[in-house]
Amino acid sequence: MAQPTVVVIFGASGDLTQRKLGPALHSLSCEGQLPASTKIIGVARTALSDESFRARIEEGVEAYARLKPGSNLCSLWSTFEERFSYLAGALEDPQTYSRLRQRLTALASSPSEEANVLFYFAIPPQAVETVVRQLAEAGLHHASRAWRRAVFEKPFGVDRTTASQLNELVREVFREPQVYRIDHYLGKETVQNILVMRFSNTVFEPLWNRDHVDHIQITLAETVGAEHRASYYDQTGVVRDIVQNHGMQLLALTMMERPEGFDAASLRDAKRNVLEAIKEPTREDVVLGQYESYRDEAGVDPDSRTPTFVALRLRVDTWRWRGVPVYLRSGKRLPAKTTEITVQFKTCDCPPLLSQSEPNRLMLRLQPNEGIGLQIETKLPGAGLVTKPTDLVFDYADHFGAAAAPDAYERLLLDAIAGDPSLFIRDDEIEASWSAVEPVLRLHEESSFPVSRYKDGCWGPETSDEMLEADGRLWLAECSPSERGSQCVE
Numbered sequence: 001m002a003q004p005t006v007v008v009i010f011g012a013s014g015d016l017t018q019r020k021l022g023p024a025l026h027s028l029s030c031e032g033q034l035p036a037s038t039k040i041i042g043v044a045r046t047a048l049s050d051e052s053f054r055a056r057i058e059e060g061v062e063a064y065a066r067l068k069p070g071s072n073l074c075s076l077w078s079t080f081e082e083r084f085s086y087l088a089g090a091l092e093d094p095q096t097y098s099r100l101r102q103r104l105t106a107l108a109s110s111p112s113e114e115a116n117v118l119f120y121f122a123i124p125p126q127a128v129e130t131v132v133r134q135l136a137e138a139g140l141h142h143a144s145r146a147w148r149r150a151v152f153e154k155p156f157g158v159d160r161t162t163a164s165q166l167n168e169l170v171r172e173v174f175r176e177p178q179v180y181r182i183d184h185y186l187g188k189e190t191v192q193n194i195l196v197m198r199f200s201n202t203v204f205e206p207l208w209n210r211d212h213v214d215h216i217q218i219t220l221a222e223t224v225g226a227e228h229r230a231s232y233y234d235q236t237g238v239v240r241d242i243v244q245n246h247g248m249q250l251l252a253l254t255m256m257e258r259p260e261g262f263d264a265a266s267l268r269d270a271k272r273n274v275l276e277a278i279k280e281p282t283r284e285d286v287v288l289g290q291y292e293s294y295r296d297e298a299g300v301d302p303d304s305r306t307p308t309f310v311a312l313r314l315r316v317d318t319w320r321w322r323g324v325p326v327y328l329r330s331g332k333r334l335p336a337k338t339t340e341i342t343v344q345f346k347t348c349d350c351p352p353l354l355s356q357s358e359p360n361r362l363m364l365r366l367q368p369n370e371g372i373g374l375q376i377e378t379k380l381p382g383a384g385l386v387t388k389p390t391d392l393v394f395d396y397a398d399h400f401g402a403a404a405a406p407d408a409y410e411r412l413l414l415d416a417i418a419g420d421p422s423l424f425i426r427d428d429e430i431e432a433s434w435s436a437v438e439p440v441l442r443l444h445e446e447s448s449f450p451v452s453r454y455k456d457g458c459w460g461p462e463t464s465d466e467m468l469e470a471d472g473r474l475w476l477a478e479c480s481p482s483e484r485g486s487q488c489v490e
């Protein structure tokens with residue numbers, strides 16, 4: 001690469017830089033994937049020297065990086081840390097941007113050249129407008145002999161209206177191909193594997209429709225609570241924090257039509273189309289919950305109604321999926337950290353004397369213990385024709401080794417630097433996913449709509465189970481009802 005790339009992180013004194021961006025950049029450097037000329041400038045109001053900024057990065061790398069300094073794979077710490085510098089300044093102060101301009105000029109390979117710049121917005125949504133406008137004022141948003149790109153962290157807006165306002169603002173300054181809206185789930189190997197599984201195999205796609213599928217379940221469960229992010233979380237809740245982005249992306253990848261190609265435009269068109277086809281859920285399709293100890297967390301309003309759990313019954317109104325419910329649930333302080341998608345097939349119209357004790361299920365385990373399981377009916381050895389369900393299991397770690405998968409941020413940072421937006425969210429897609437969850441946000445705003453308390457360590461309120469039971473179904477997840485029983489007995 002002739003020109004150096006500079007990653008400018010706004011909000012660099014925060015958690016994301018320490019826990020995710022620094023470690024990702026380190027692992028990429030260890031593997032030689034990040035051009036040696038790449039530099040990182042952290043910008044934030046907090047007064048820090050270059051040395052103390054580097055010390056924070058080092059702490060994060062030691063704690064969270066896939067490849068740690070000093071391991072036999074990586075011994076480049078001193079040259080790596082030199083790439084980082086810090087610029088203390090208020091984000092609303094034009095001086096900050098003129099100093100940034102001087103730094104960027106100094107980093108270019110010659111005075112007549114310009115550096116390529118990736119602006120990374122690791123800042124709260126209310127600060128985004130200021131930075132976008134200041135970049136434009138300072139003329140930093142474009143360059144004639146280099147590229148400029150902007151990565152926006154979630155949340156992108158807080159509802160459909162604010163997301164489309166933010167899109168408009170961003171469009172005033174950047175062209176859409178310069179804009180990278182991040183959803184780190186798309187950087188996870190197993191999430192990308194949903195597409196490979198569906199479209200690079202011939203066995204699943206013919207069955208992937210309402211003629212063969214009974215229903216789909218998507219679970220995004222966490223054992224952690226709101227904890228150190230509680231005051232942010234209390235303004236956000238699970239629908240905005242997880243469902244609008246990660247949940248909707250998983251649904252879209254699982255249920256979209258076959259894209260025209262695997263280029264960014266075709267993938268994003270296909271996802272947008274399925275998101276737009278989600279029908280508005282009714283009151284009966286929505287369960288909201290809050291774990292019992294939530295209001296004791298520091299930073300949480302003692303009367304908070306913020307949901308930490310949601311269960312939804314959704315319908316996707318396309319020819320392929322008409323009549324097939326999708327049950328999606330997500331929550332904090334649940335019994336397991338697990339993200340999984342289950343496609344349950346219709347039961348067999350078995351010939352006389354044969355039966356099927358359980359429907360066939362295809363389980364995609366996205367994390368942890370990444371893998372794919374197919375539950376099939378098999379004959380028990382011995383006389384007669386007694387059958388039982390068994391699992392065909394593919395385990396990622398067994399096949400590819402435990403440390404094979406890069407962290408999501410590694411993949412996404414590399415893609416943004418390389419200029420490939422396929423795994424980022426386009427403007428229309430983000431608005432479609434806000435539209436899909438907006439009915440749930442509106443129900444929550446009604447003071448009479450229940451936000452039921454659930455015991456810490458349980459799978460949400462009982463009404464979540466009842467919603468499926470009413471349809472003659474059960475939630476399926478890593479942690480079966482018998483396993484969770486002891487934690488959740490009243």
Ligand code: BG6
Pocket residue numbers: 222241242339
């Ligand atoms: C983030 C949410 O986007 O995803 C967090 O803001 C959540 O609340 C996190 O904990 C979960 O990500 P992962 O990769 O650990 O499943």
